[in-house]
Amino acid sequence: xxxxxxxxxxxxxxxxxxxxxxxxxxxxxxxxxxxxxxxxxxxxxxxxxxxxxxxxxxxxxxxxxxxxxxxxxxxxxxxxxxxxxxxxxxxxxxxxxxxxxxxxxxxxxxxxxxxxxxxxxxxxxxxxxxxxxxxxxxxxxxxxxxxxxxxxxxxxxxxxxxxxxxxxxxxxxxxxxxxxxxxxxxxxxxxxxxxxxxxxxxxxxxxxxxxxxxxxxxxxxxxxxxxxxxxxxxxxxxxxxxxxxxxxxxxxxxxxxxxxxxxxxxxxxxxxxxxxxxxxxxxxxxxxxxxxxxxxxxxxxxxxxxxxxxxxxxxxxxxxxxxxxxxxxxxxxxxxxxxxxxxxxxxxxxxxxxxxxxxxxxxxxxxxxxxxxxxxxxxxxxxxxxxxxxxxxxxxxxxxxxxxxxxxxxxxxxxxxxxxxxxxxxxxxxxxxxxxxxxxxxxxxxxxxxxxxxxxxxxxxxxxxxxxxxxxxxxxxxxxxxxxxxxxxxxxxxxxxxxxxxxxxxxxxxxxxxxxxxxxxxxxxxxxxxxxxxxxxxxxxxxx
Amino acid sequence: xxxxxxxxxxxxxxxxxxxxxxxxxxxxxxxxxxxxxxxxxxxxxxxxxxxxxxxxxxxxxxxxxxxxxxxxxxxxxxxxxxxxxxxxxxxxxxxxxxxxxxxxxxx
Numbered sequence: 001x002x003x004x005x006x007x008x009x010x011x012x013x014x015x016x017x018x019x020x021x022x023x024x025x026x027x028x029x030x031x032x033x034x035x036x037x038x039x040x041x042x043x044x045x046x047x048x049x050x051x052x053x054x055x056x057x058x059x060x061x062x063x064x065x066x067x068x069x070x071x072x073x074x075x076x077x078x079x080x081x082x083x084x085x086x087x088x089x090x091x092x093x094x095x096x097x098x099x100x101x102x103x104x105x106x107x108x109x110x111x112x113x114x115x116x117x118x119x120x121x122x123x124x125x126x127x128x129x130x131x132x133x134x135x136x137x138x139x140x141x142x143x144x145x146x147x148x149x150x151x152x153x154x155x156x157x158x159x160x161x162x163x164x165x166x167x168x169x170x171x172x173x174x175x176x177x178x179x180x181x182x183x184x185x186x187x188x189x190x191x192x193x194x195x196x197x198x199x200x201x202x203x204x205x206x207x208x209x210x211x212x213x214x215x216x217x218x219x220x221x222x223x224x225x226x227x228x229x230x231x232x233x234x235x236x237x238x239x240x241x242x243x244x245x246x247x248x249x250x251x252x253x254x255x256x257x258x259x260x261x262x263x264x265x266x267x268x269x270x271x272x273x274x275x276x277x278x279x280x281x282x283x284x285x286x287x288x289x290x291x292x293x294x295x296x297x298x299x300x301x302x303x304x305x306x307x308x309x310x311x312x313x314x315x316x317x318x319x320x321x322x323x324x325x326x327x328x329x330x331x332x333x334x335x336x337x338x339x340x341x342x343x344x345x346x347x348x349x350x351x352x353x354x355x356x357x358x359x360x361x362x363x364x365x366x367x368x369x370x371x372x373x374x375x376x377x378x379x380x381x382x383x384x385x386x387x388x389x390x391x392x393x394x395x396x397x398x399x400x401x402x403x404x405x406x407x408x409x410x411x412x413x414x415x416x417x418x419x420x421x422x423x424x425x426x427x428x429x430x431x432x433x434x435x436x437x438x439x440x441x442x443x444x445x446x447x448x449x450x451x452x453x454x455x456x457x458x459x460x461x462x463x464x465x466x467x468x469x470x471x472x473x474x475x476x477x478x479x480x481x482x483x484x485x486x487x488x489x490x491x492x493x494x495x496x497x498x499x500x501x502x503x504x505x506x507x508x509x510x511x512x513x514x515x516x517x518x519x520x521x522x523x524x525x526x527x528x529x530x531x532x533x534x535x536x537x538x539x540x541x542x543x544x
Numbered sequence: 545x546x547x548x549x550x551x552x553x554x555x556x557x558x559x560x561x562x563x564x565x566x567x568x569x570x571x572x573x574x575x576x577x578x579x580x581x582x583x584x585x586x587x588x589x590x591x592x593x594x595x596x597x598x599x600x601x602x603x604x605x606x607x608x609x610x611x612x613x614x615x616x617x618x619x620x621x622x623x624x625x626x627x628x629x630x631x632x633x634x635x636x637x638x639x640x641x642x643x644x645x646x647x648x649x650x651x
Contacts, residue, residue: 048590091576121574140580152582168593177587179594183580229593267612271619295614302609316615347601361601400601421592421600443592443600465599474607482599514608 027061028081028247033098035089035115036068043437044426046088051424051442051454052227053084056240058450058459060249072098077105082247087114088225094118099125102219110220110246114138116185131216132194133187140183142205145171153205154182155223158212158235160199161496165238168229181228187211187221198245199238213242220246230445232464232490240447241497251499257491257535258503259527260288260333260397260419262466263353264322266295266315267302272511273321275520281328285527286539288419289325290335290397290505291318293385295352298343302351312389319389326391331539333419334393337382341367348477358403359423364432366404375407379414395419395460395540401443404428408455417540419460421445422453447500449543460540464490464504467526469517484526491530502535 032053034046050066057064067076069085074097077083085098094115102109103125111119120127120135128134143152150171158165170179189195189211197211201223212235214221222239230236244250261276273289280287295310297303312318322332340346340355347361348354358375360367379396386393396415398408405428411418423443430439446461453459468482491502504526510519531537592600 042588045588045590052591090579115576117574117576124573135577138577138580140586141582144582145585170594176585178582178585179587179589181588182586183583228588228590230591231593231596234593266614267609270617271621274619303611310614314615317617318614320617356601402600423591440590442590443597445592445596465596466602468599468602477602512608 027057027063027249029079030057030062030064030247031077031080031083032057032064032066033069033072033083033085034066035087035092036070037089037092039436040089041436041438042089044439046086047426048424048440048442049086049088049225049227051426052444053086055422055424055444055446055450055453055459056243057247058452058454059240059446059448060243060247061451062247069094069098074101077101077107077109080107082108082110084110084112086112086225087116088112090114091118103127103130106218108218108220108246108248110222112222113183113185113225116221128190130194131219132191133189133211133214133216133221135185136188137186138183139186139203139210141178141180142203145176145178147173147176153203154180155184155186155201155203155208155210156182157202157204158199158224158238159202160235160238160241163493163496165233165235165493167224167235168231179229181225184210184212184223185221187214187223189214198242213238227442232445233493236445237447237493237497237500241500244498254499255495255533255535256501256538257530258288258419258460258462258501258538258540259285260290260462260503260505261325261330262290262505262507263292263335263339264289264318264508265292265339265352266310266312266318267353268318268321269508269512270317270320270324272508272519274324275511276506276508276523277321277325277328277330279520279524280330280527283527283531284329285531285537286329286331286542287325287537288333288395288539289322289330291322291332291386291391291393292335292337292339292352293382294338296338296340297349297351298340299345299350301349312385322391329539331541332386332391332393333395333397333540334379334382334386334415335397336399337378337385339399355399356402357399358407359400361400361402366406366429370404370406372406372410372413375403375410376413379410383414398422405430405455408457412456416458417460417543418457419462419540421462422455422457422459424454447494447497449501460503460543461501462503462505463494463501466505466507467510467519467522469510469515469519471515471517474514484522484529487526488529488533491533491535495533495535502530502533504530 032050034050036043036046054064072095099119116135141152141154145152156167195216198215199213200209201212202209212223226236226239293312297308300306336357339352340350341357346355395417396411397420401421402423405425423441425441426439447463450459464487467484470481472479487504494500510517
């Protein structure tokens with residue numbers, strides 16, 4: 001009895017002195033300052049960049065605050081382990097209070113891209129003598145692109161861990177517009193005892209080289225803002241890795257891989273699933289199955305115009321495939337409730353597996369019913385469908401990786417983990433067409449798990465993409481190839497991130513005889529290629 | 545009334561002083577570098593590149609799915625395996641058992 005009393009007393013004391021944040025994030029405290037010039041079309045663009053950085057900081061379990069730079073007040077950065085300024089808007093005024101604090105602080109400061117001239121070229125801050133480098137110019141395209149010179153070139157290649165990361169560039173010959181983000185701050189190191197060039201960038205057309213990431217003690221300068229036009233081989237990965245150094249949180253070199261069989265619904269081929277399961281089981285590779293619990297074809301697109309729906313209780317082949325896989329290393333990820341929305345073509349057929357469920361892609365806005373309650377209702381209906389048939393899901397994956405802000409936030413009430421890429425918005429009910437202060441949608445790929453993202457989700461990564469074949473003769477929407485070699489190359493790139501995951505998905509569809517593609521052979525080549533790169537396989541249930 | 549006017553004037557002066565200070569504290573003391581050539585042609589975007597966005601919404605149905613019998617096991621269409629072939633779904637015997645039971649199994 002005495003012992004029990006002591007234990008109770010100790011527990012009460014512990015509860016009394018535990019801080020309210022005892023169960024909150026334990027990583028570094030970070031501040032993100034972003035450009036938000038009022039009354040412009042791009043007012044909210046900076047917030048979009050801030051959301052992306054905030055998500056990556058979620059890998060480090062960081063407690064993140066985001067603030068428009070004009071709202072910075074003197075002394076604020078002293079309350080953080082690291083402060084990031086995202087210079088996204090050319091010559092947006094940076095508060096003197098921030099620059100004065102940055103010049104005198106010993107805390108980590110990371111400055112991206114634009115507006116560094118306000119700091120570096122103002123004699124009041126003694127930038128060059130303090131940091132040992134200076135800004136020499138703002139560079140972008142080498143010349144204005146024309147129809148006769150569509151690719152004038154720019155500093156488009158960042159070399160990191162012996163791999164070239166080439167920035168995206170696309171010239172639209174019909175309009176003369178360029179989809180690219182070529183601008184970079186050009187710096188020169190003047191005192192190598194103070195500043196080091198950690199990563200270089202090059203301009204292949206001119207043969208120039210320049211620093212991409214410079215460090216001078218607690219101050220870092222990144223010449224670019226690597227959150228635009230991102231992909232699996234983009235310079236975005238360089239930042240994802242270097243954040244470990246910037247934050248002083250050096251996760252050990254560790255490389256995991258994940259594979260997910262995608263869009264598995266009532267129409268699944270049992271033979272295809274068995275072939276894939278057998279191969280993975282023989283290789284002792286655990287895997288996920290992105291399962292759609294309830295099949296709907298409300299317009300009868302694949303049923304001669306007669307509406308069709310298949311609850312899981314009637315989905316005999318689906319259950320055969322799952323039962324076979326689950327005892328051989330498979331586990332279920334819930335991939336929507338129906339993976340389609342209502343009776344409308346959203347965008348394709350209204351058939352499960354084809355369409356968006358939690359976003360009106362036709363009108364690019366949330367669906368009319370969008371609310372936390374509505375999304376939760378669908379999640380719970382899907383989980384019930386699974387559980388009534390004896391299954392459980394280990395994670396959630398949003399159909400086509402796009403749901404509304406409210407739907408994404410609602411996942412946290414039902415699922416401990418999500419396993420996906422994610423689209424974020426600069427408002428819960430975004431307005432993408434406003435003439436000023438319009439909203440932005442931001443699609444983000446993750447190279448590693450995010451403990452908590454902007455919407456509160458734990459996100460396990462899908463970092464590589466999926467194999468595609470051009471079978472437009474039998475499926476007009478399948479009109480391009482993305483080979484297993486492409487995915488394997490992506491895996492080489494994600495390995496530059498010290499704890500990067502090689503995570504891809506694959507449609508069992510590709511093994512069906514009518515398609516006539518070498519799906520199984522290519523799948524095997526890819527899996528063995530990833531294993532040979534030194535990745536070890538895992539599944540959501542095995543991750544913390 | 546007189547006192548009210550004075551208060552108004554004081555407030556106006558204070559606001560002016562604050563505005564001047566705010567303007568000074570935000571104003572840059574340096575000229576920015578010129579924008580690079582072709583800047584007006586640049587279409588800024590954020591997040592995934594267009595190709596990645598397209599890949600995210602790929603759908604996979606084909607004409608073989610028309611009127612598909614979702615209860616008929618298509619493994620029955622396959623040829624029986626030749627005698628002597630290893631049984632599918634069995635791990636090779638030269639490898640040790642998996643390090644623990646796989647997760648996510650049917651409840």
